[in-house]
Amino acid sequence: MxxxxxxxxxxxxxxISAGAALADPAVIFDLxxxxxxxxxxxxxxxAERWKEETGGSYAEFELTAEPQREQAIRRFAEQGYSPIIxxxxxxxxxLNEIAxxxxxxxxxxxxxxxxxxxxxxxxxxxxxxxxxxxxxxxLASKSDTVGFVGGxxxxxxxKFGCGYAQGVKAVKPDATxxxxxxxxxxxxxxxxxxxxELTLAQISQGADVVxxxxxxxxxxxxxxxxxxxILSIGVDSNQNYLHPGQxxxxxxxxxxxxxFEAMSAGEAVETGxxxxxxxxxxxxxxxxxNNQSLITPEMKAAVxxxxxxxxxxxxxxxxxxxxxxxxxxxx
Amino acid sequence: xxxMPRWADVLLVPLISLLLAAVISALVILAIGQNPWEAxxxxxxxxxxxxxxxxxxxxxxxxxxxxxxxxxVANHARLFNIxxxxxxxxGGLGVALIALYIPWPHWSLALLAAMVASAAFGAAWxxxxxxxxxxxxSHIVITTIMFNFIAAxxxxxxxxxxxxxxxxxxxxxxxFPEATxxxxxxxxxxxGETILFRGTPANITFFIAILACLAVWLLIWKTRLxxxxxxxxxSEGAARYAGIGSTKIIMxxxxxxxxxxxxxxxxxxxxxxxxxxxxxxEGAGFIGIAVALMGRSHPLGVFLAAILFGIxxxxxxxxxxxxxxxxxxxxxxxxxxxxxxxxxxxxxxxxIERIFxxxxxxxxxxxxxxxxxxxxxxxxxxxxxxxxxx
Numbered sequence: 033m034x035x036x037x038x039x040x041x042x043x044x045x046x047x048i049s050a051g052a053a054l055a056d057p058a059v060i061f062d063l064x065x066x067x068x069x070x071x072x073x074x075x076x077x078x079a080e081r082w083k084e085e086t087g088g089s090y091a092e093f094e095l096t097a098e099p100q101r102e103q104a105i106r107r108f109a110e111q112g113y114s115p116i117i118x119x120x121x122x123x124x125x126x127l128n129e130i131a132x133x134x135x136x137x138x139x140x141x142x143x144x145x146x147x148x149x150x151x152x153x154x155x156x157x158x159x160x161x162x163x164x165x166x167x168x169x170x171l172a173s174k175s176d177t178v179g180f181v182g183g184x185x186x187x188x189x190x191k192f193g194c195g196y197a198q199g200v201k202a203v204k205p206d207a208t209x210x211x212x213x214x215x216x217x218x219x220x221x222x223x224x225x226x227x228x229e230l231t232l233a234q235i236s237q238g239a240d241v242v243x244x245x246x247x248x249x250x251x252x253x254x255x256x257x258x259x260x261x262i263l264s265i266g267v268d269s270n271q272n273y274l275h276p277g278q279x280x281x282x283x284x285x286x287x288x289x290x291x292f293e294a295m296s297a298g299e300a301v302e303t304g305x306x307x308x309x310x311x312x313x314x315x316x317x318x319x320x321x322n323n324q325s326l327i328t329p330e331m332k333a334a335v336x337x338x339x340x341x342x343x344x345x346x347x348x349x350x351x352x353x354x355x356x357x358x359x360x361x362x363x
Numbered sequence: 364x365x366x367m368p369r370w371a372d373v374l375l376v377p378l379i380s381l382l383l384a385a386v387i388s389a390l391v392i393l394a395i396g397q398n399p400w401e402a403x404x405x406x407x408x409x410x411x412x413x414x415x416x417x418x419x420x421x422x423x424x425x426x427x428x429x430x431x432x433x434x435x436v437a438n439h440a441r442l443f444n445i446x447x448x449x450x451x452x453x454g455g456l457g458v459a460l461i462a463l464y465i466p467w468p469h470w471s472l473a474l475l476a477a478m479v480a481s482a483a484f485g486a487a488w489x490x491x492x493x494x495x496x497x498x499x500x501s502h503i504v505i506t507t508i509m510f511n512f513i514a515a516x517x518x519x520x521x522x523x524x525x526x527x528x529x530x531x532x533x534x535x536x537x538x539f540p541e542a543t544x545x546x547x548x549x550x551x552x553x554x555g556e557t558i559l560f561r562g563t564p565a566n567i568t569f570f571i572a573i574l575a576c577l578a579v580w581l582l583i584w585k586t587r588l589x590x591x592x593x594x595x596x597x598s599e600g601a602a603r604y605a606g607i608g609s610t611k612i613i614m615x616x617x618x619x620x621x622x623x624x625x626x627x628x629x630x631x632x633x634x635x636x637x638x639x640x641x642x643x644x645e646g647a648g649f650i651g652i653a654v655a656l657m658g659r660s661h662p663l664g665v666f667l668a669a670i671l672f673g674i675x676x677x678x679x680x681x682x683x684x685x686x687x688x689x690x691x692x693x694x695x696x697x698x699x700x701x702x703x704x705x706x707x708x709x710x711x712x713x714x715i716e717r718i719f720x721x722x723x724x725x726x727x728x729x730x731x732x733x734x735x736x737x738x739x740x741x742x743x744x745x746x747x748x749x750x751x752x753x
Contacts, residue, residue: 063642065690093683093684094683094689094690096679096680096683096690096693096694097645097676097680098631098635098636098640098642098643098645099419099422099423099564099635100680102562102564103419103562103680103684104684106562107684121533122533122534122535122640124531124533125533125535125538125638144533184519185519185523186523186534187523216515216516216519216520216523217512217515217516217519218641218642356529
């Protein structure tokens, strides 16, 4: 008991001293780990960029078990870190319960909405970015058949697939869209061999562009597409460089920007819901020297026009998660 | 097996195994440029140095006790139940169903119902592999491990579809109503100003786990059924000759085993998360195998081994939270302990047995010898009587 009180005392003292100076931010990575080649890694890169540019330091923790969510949030809050950034929607419920206990600490959650006065919720309009790459896929396809390989079958990934299908249909109303998911367990995020098999199956059904929204599984999709000489589309970070000239584009989701911004704002981080869409460059499609030759000026013009319309609100892309249905494709 | 006194078998061998694991872990920590002594101090003080640490240690230990007991009971009938993972997943489904759809007036009733539901669901999940083993001879190792995947897929389907509240992203059910929240250690042991076990997940289920240990001990060593289970485990043919039906024993043992694994869900689903999460079990079913091996399938051994693994888990979390030790390294340390205490048990046991055998051979008539062993079993070469018969 005395140990506990000294521990709490120390934590409190640390909190006070840290608050008096300048609180360091902390990042909690989800179960995938910070080297998942997907959004955790993107968050990690954002944090590292902030560290490099400002010379500051931050605390980090990679979750390995469910009860650790609450444990890590509380520990960092008690040690005086602020803002505490967590990536992944699974932390939403624990954060919702814990945030009121630490009213002076700021929290940032990526990929979920938590309605508490001291929480910033960052959500991405993945369907908008997917719509754009769907248009590109439709325009680039010669067989009028395109594929979608999702990771674990959860609503978020269906949201990617649904936006993508709408984009394809927008430019080619008669196109066929083949949608497959790698699996129903978290292992589906990390199964490149299965991703490769699904890609081969879709190619045999005539697909000549494949969009992978599957974490590390996507590496297998992109590899097979390159081997079989068809086009592929990467996800989350810019993956065009993986197979130069054979990756049509990448649907980028700038988790790194969200983390960087929150860290730069520090304790003054604005709370409330922050939607990262096309308008504020939270999502988009990537063009660089690796895929310039694949995207014709006409394609670019068409997509940029749609992007402008989505940005201004003139064109609305259906969000699968709003009602769990999709007008463009059956999952 | 008679060559070693019991204390050496139960205490000395695991301790030496732990020590070996600690030495190799220390080398690993040294190799990544951290101070092993510092790491050990953080692990120990973080897991048992405060009520905060104990709150997590005992939470993990409760999970491992249930799955460890499940494996232990099946082991006594020489059935290797690797399906604890899936049985616990389905047990969680039972808990979620009764907590979500029945309005409970008081937590005590909800707890009782959760015990029944988790046990029934876990047992039902174990029943199918048991029937396949008993009637068709499909090997239980294969079927139970397959059923883990089916359980994961089933839960995934339910948590992506029917059981998920519309509009949320999390693969989880809605939170259980207030009335089903069972007391945590914080509620039970904090009085007045002093708050103990602050923010920790340990809850009343720990005591249910202790009762389960006791119940398994009574079952295996004090009842006729337990005797039949053990007899069947020692020799199936002899048991059948003695009139013990193999179908019945396989079925009953697996049902009990599945029920115990399923009951783990009271701790993690009703007690901790207060909702059903997709990966709520997170490997506890497999840790149960190591716990049962280390505890030599005895409830007391399972209890102690479960606490050791709880310490490893919580100590590992503290390492990650305090030192910049990557989580993969923490898994390496945990794996080393499992490997030495579970898989490499004989590596330590056999040399120690030899040492004891040699000592006994040298001092044949030392006082403890005759009292510990019946005269007929004393090493033959040292007894003049046997020499004469030769």
